[in-house]
Amino acid sequence: MIKRILTLLILCFFFPFNSVFSDSKFLSPEEYVTFIAQETLDILGNKNKSTDEKVDNITNIFLTNLAVREISLFVLGPYRRNLDSIQKTEYINLIKRFVSEIYSIRLVSFPSGDFSILSSTDNGRSGIIVKTLIQFSNDPNPTKIDWRLFKKQDGDFKIFDIRVVGIWMAQEQRSTFTSFLSKNNGNIDKLMDRLEKQLSK
């Protein structure tokens, strides 16, 4: 543990923060989640940043740390096999925009707070679940947030799903997307049109 912390301190000293994120193989799952959560809470609590700056910073954290490709494919359920390679690129880019423009804006409305790790469970191929608590500054009661991490082949961690008070976000999105696709004969172009429409609102 001490060795890990020392490694972490050395990394923080010599490299900018995002470099540490991109080299998450040096961190334990708990350390990785702590860094991301703390960085996000610091942004939320920074009174010198405008809302637009906060959205940009949080979008950057999302895009650096979320397993966007895997999440994009997961939320399609069985319909992902309908994607051709050109559609796949277009669709994944659209999901990146969706994450940036929808989820970042949603998150910016939260205040800062204190963060703590509760437990971590390695479920093998289905990921590592890190359970945490966040005590938001505007509320006396803590909020439970669980993180499903996925370890890439190069050893880096990526976030695959986040559960806020019992609701897994990617799973909720999967239900919505598969329902839409089942009503549209599995036509992914129609789903992309719908997402575009949602983004242009």
Next chain:
Amino acid sequence: MIKFFKINLIFFLIVIASPASFSNSDISDPYEKSNRSIHEFNDKVDVYLLRPVSVGYSLLPNPIEDGISNILQNSGEPINFTNYILQGEIKNALSSLMRFIINSSFGLLGAIDLADKLNLKKNDTDFDKTLEKWGASEGNYLVLPFIGPRSSRHLAGSIIDIALNPLNYFLRDEDNTIKISPTILYAVSARSGNMETIDNLRETSIDYYSSLKSIYYQSRSSDIDEILDEKIFDDFFESIEEENNND
């Protein structure tokens, strides 16, 4: 207030539009067409009635809001107690009983959650969970007018829970308006506690009905569902690994 976020969210979903496993293909929804029509109706009730009332309610000072929320939750402890007994969860049953006694007597009818300070943490259960423990299947997904999403097993369980609720006996000789007031207050309190979440979801979801269904089922999920859930991820990552190897 956030401590009760999940409870509130569940209740809001039950009362207004409410949803048990995660992919829609896993959820039995044979009445989808009529469910969607009722969902539209419930959504209008929310937009034009419940939401505006909840906005007004949220202007109350926080201690009053918390007190109302605590009293309503305290009135549910006898339901928790009975169901924990039926599930064989004696420790949880005793905890619910103690919470009820302490909060009802020293906590101003439950307005102050003194039991929590004595480390008697709130646990929730209901007759739906009891039926699940007894092996009853979940049944179909339903959306009921004004009540919202429920599985058929949950609907049956709710009827039993209503019969177990001491408030209904306490208010049985009162006027209908007074009889129904705890339910309305519960709905308003829950909606108020989840204002931004619900508004955001309605605004950003590409299919609000499906989102609510997924949230309902996730919020009702048991340990067994979580194991099934892990299987979905396991299968997905296995297929992704294969695709990556083929690439």
